[in-house]
Amino acid sequence: MSLPVPVLPDGVDPAWLPPAAFRAVGTRHTLILGSGPLVETVHGEVTEACARFGGRVDRAPEPGTGTTYDLVLELTGGDGSEAFTHGRESGRTTVTASGPAGLLYGFFHVVRLGEDAFRGERPPEAHRPVLALRMLDHWDNVAVHPVMGQVERGYAGGSLFWAEGRARGDLDRVRAYGRLLAACGINAVAVNNVNVHETEAHLLTHRIGEVAALADVLRPYGIRTHLSVTFAAPVVLGGLPTADPLDEGVRAWWAEATRRVYEEIEDFGGYVVKADSEGRPGPFAYGRSHADGANLLAAALEPYGGTVHWRAFVYDHRQDWRDRTTDRARAAYDHFAPLDGEFAPNAVLQVKHGPLDFQVREPVSPLIGAMERTRLAVEVQATQEYTGQQRHVCWLGPMWSEVLRFRPDGRVPVGASAPGGLVAVSNVGDDPFWTGHPLAQANLYTFGRLAWRPDADPVDVLDEWIRLTFTPGASADPARLTAGLHAVLDGSWRTYEKYTAPLGVGFMVQPGHHYGPSVDGYEYSPWGTYHFADRDGVGVDRSAATGTGYAAQYAKPWAEVYESPATCPDELLLFFHHMAYDHVLHSGKTVIQHIYDTHFEGVAEVAEAREVWASLAGLVDPARHARVAERYEEQLRGAREWRDQINSYFFRKSGVPDAQGRRIH
């Protein structure tokens, strides 16, 4: 039975699946072969498209021999493969898959191609995701947190999943979300915050039915549901005296709890755990290792094919700022590298892409590539906690692509060596535009596509997103619309970097909410996030020779590249070295002049992007245009504030005037 396409509530933006994106398929005659739930999802899609655009769809070849199908979607088996083969011959486009998920992805592949899918000839081409797990972690709270709100680090309204203290009753929006995710290749969602508070802890046990309801509507889109749990669950929920991972009672408790979860959700994905991190409970309390902790949950999940995602975000968040020997950047490697080989096969170590915390510029974490005998997932942050909080345009595709193309050992790129997959912290909420800033949708889409194919050129992915979302072909001036969108998005990450954090310095943000500048905001804090600016220079010496030794956590060639200011890339120089303001960069500029110049440039680039956007009025849906235009006002204000505070701060410290004589306060 065909699954109807979800109906979007009034006023909700269709994102990258507007009806117009289905025109090419909807005008064709399609044959769908095979059966099973995901086939019905595809059937529903094609049926809806044909109803709108006049095509036809069959579930079996029409009797007789005369029928020529434009498109044949065929499921040939029932395995778990997500791969499909796509080709075109003699005027017939085909998608063949051995597993239902493959058929679904193949269908959306055809949608993405649009009319191109129905032109010329195309030899059969096999498509398969490079990374098996392509996951979104939602930091959504069930009960509104007094400080962090409904969605921790959420900038897009409330939670899609939870409202008024429980799972939403009307799940149409969640279904539509699942559909969007399927269309960009995401196959796993964790539905609650990794900081598991009191209320949320109970989702694991007597409130698992609410999770099951969400899983039910995500399943038809090939998405498995995961749950964040507290390591203290046996104590908090089970009333046990301990949560010691080696305790038999604890192991039995987790086994039984997990059994009950699978009773409710047969294809449950597994657990996500933040342990011994920023105050969360963990195995350290019992003198056990993080491998002990992860393996405890892995053992409980193993009989059912589930996975535990164990976050490597473990560091001392009560550091003394006076202590320059402790380096938070070292922490993940120091904690986890020695455990390589000790994790169960169904335990995934989830590592943030950088060693700190989603700053606009960090080196790739040295832990990535250092754990050959561990399933490791790379975690990025689609929600723009440190990159403008969806009030600023900051398309993160190029940053993620840099991470995925980075070769920790000089040979194999990260994107090909992360067997645990790619995970993003979601940027989605119940905002009508899904992501608050409509252009932030591009981050979600790009994430999914890069997870599928980490070596893709992110600009090509963006172009794909533009074609789907804005259907420029239907506009009065397709070339200008497309060029305009690329103009405001392609370089937006580097623009954001320019007007905020220079040369790899991070955390110059307002404490707490992390929006807007505060150069010394974290300088004397316990969070391990310092820049050590004084009147002579700025930056953290993380060299092995004279600093914290962090640079030596890398394999060659990076340990050597980062060790010396002579070879360290400019954009990471202050991350690895404390440099004098008059040090001359590879670019030929001094550090201080680089700071001034990039900050003036960054603001100019925002002002220009704002103008470009204004010029697109009439080519873009008015509501979407208005929302973006409004946010550009804030972005420009914010960029000026960043520029002026950063420049003033470093001018007051260094005393060096701007070579161009511009106004610094």
Next chain:
Amino acid sequence: MSLPVPVLPDGVDPAWLPPAAFRAVGTRHTLILGSGPLVETVHGEVTEACARFGGRVDRAPEPGTGTTYDLVLELTGGDGSEAFTHGRESGRTTVTASGPAGLLYGFFHVVRLGEDAFRGERPPEAHRPVLALRMLDHWDNVAVHPVMGQVERGYAGGSLFWAEGRARGDLDRVRAYGRLLAACGINAVAVNNVNVHETEAHLLTHRIGEVAALADVLRPYGIRTHLSVTFAAPVVLGGLPTADPLDEGVRAWWAEATRRVYEEIEDFGGYVVKADSEGRPGPFAYGRSHADGANLLAAALEPYGGTVHWRAFVYDHRQDWRDRTTDRARAAYDHFAPLDGEFAPNAVLQVKHGPLDFQVREPVSPLIGAMERTRLAVEVQATQEYTGQQRHVCWLGPMWSEVLRFRPDGRVPVGASAPGGLVAVSNVGDDPFWTGHPLAQANLYTFGRLAWRPDADPVDVLDEWIRLTFTPGASADPARLTAGLHAVLDGSWRTYEKYTAPLGVGFMVQPGHHYGPSVDGYEYSPWGTYHFADRDGVGVDRSAATGTGYAAQYAKPWAEVYESPATCPDELLLFFHHMAYDHVLHSGKTVIQHIYDTHFEGVAEVAEAREVWASLAGLVDPARHARVAERYEEQLRGAREWRDQINSYFFRKSGVPDAQGRRIH
């Protein structure tokens, strides 16, 4: 009928009225002459004391001629005077008053004197308060504010008056509070926050009964109740289209609302208003002056003898930090000085003692002394928002005394020229020790006594507080106890100044909650609170010659004294001037070395005070001792944090090493 002494709930500290404080009176034979409610309050006090200590009390001379009274308390009339005459002749101590309040104050005068009241001869001595209004403003919210909590800037638990969204039902604690206030001379209390939020606005109208209940229990202690109101009340509560002070409908609304208030509270004190300040509504919205605004309410109150307290805390809180010409310190004078003479006789302009906001060191506001034809009240802050938040010992007596002794025109001290009285923001809550930190009780007591007699030596007042509160005479070592208390309290304000803000620089605090250091916390903010530190120097040039002109707001001699660094007192130097780090102070030290030295000294002084306090164990009530000891741990930690952050900040900026080679991070 005698009013019984309020019974303190279990565990509540008696503060400066422990039973032992009444021993001298309670062992005597007392005659009370006169009648009326306050006489019954006094009678209840003496009765209770005698019941405990074996004395006797009569309400009329015993028949016959033989009786010798030790103490005669006589009310000779029924006027509104608070004065009394006290003397001792032929073994008889007398207190005579023409008004009931005078008798009450005279009685507590005798209590304060203890056995001294009953020794030797004492010629009749007239006592009258120098300031007629001695008021506490409670920044208590009725509904818990999402950010500010139950008590805004409160560090002593919840509100004494309000709990669970309404006036407390059990008012024993409020009665006990009124008694404590009477014993130190306070005669007015505003029962709600000057930031009048939605819920609190309604106290003026249909919830006035709750205010009346509080007034009923404060009245027997000579205290009039005041209410903070919103200037927008006619709109918010009355549904009028405007709150324009010159609108007839608005005037009629206030007249009627006020009439109803006095129906409920016959001796209602009046209104407190924060208008056009930090976002509060005010007359500016209608193009009217603050005199228009204040006079509107004054007119409504006038028929009943009420007063409006109109706060002068008006400034631009959305200032651009880049703009160095706008100076928040100028704001109160600029707004209000031109209005001198325009305020109604029953309008009191309530002026913060300093031009900014209760920093540990500010000059006296130039507005004080600049409004000869205006009733002006001086506002100080007993709640320690910027002075350690009742986790640090900071006895403010010396600071307040400096303010009260300051002679704006070089002749008449503030304490003799504030016809509107003295107002303190209360530091009291429902904490068992009233003020969180038991030693912060001294601030409340000192405030009341200085309001009565502004030229008193604050150390004498403190000594009085010690004698009442700790009754050293009953301890094992009276001299050591008294000396110890003086050691930890007398210099605590200067100690706090030492380890926090040097030379008149303010606002180097954590934004929002204002606890702990953040040197640049307000430097790039819209709040008008800057220090302008750069690599060469620090401070704000407020001179007339080259700065904001603030110094010229003072009359002579101060305009001249403050204008030049050569004559400006060291402790205010950076308030008035931007000085190089190597500038030599009158003390002979450079600015930078002064910063280092005072910060090291401040921490050493806290460490020493902590030791002194520890040594008083056994001489002090154990619960009180434990609470203070615990807070000293936090104070010492906090003082070190202040020292290290301030010193590091200025070392990193200046590059000047400490002359003594101490460790700076």
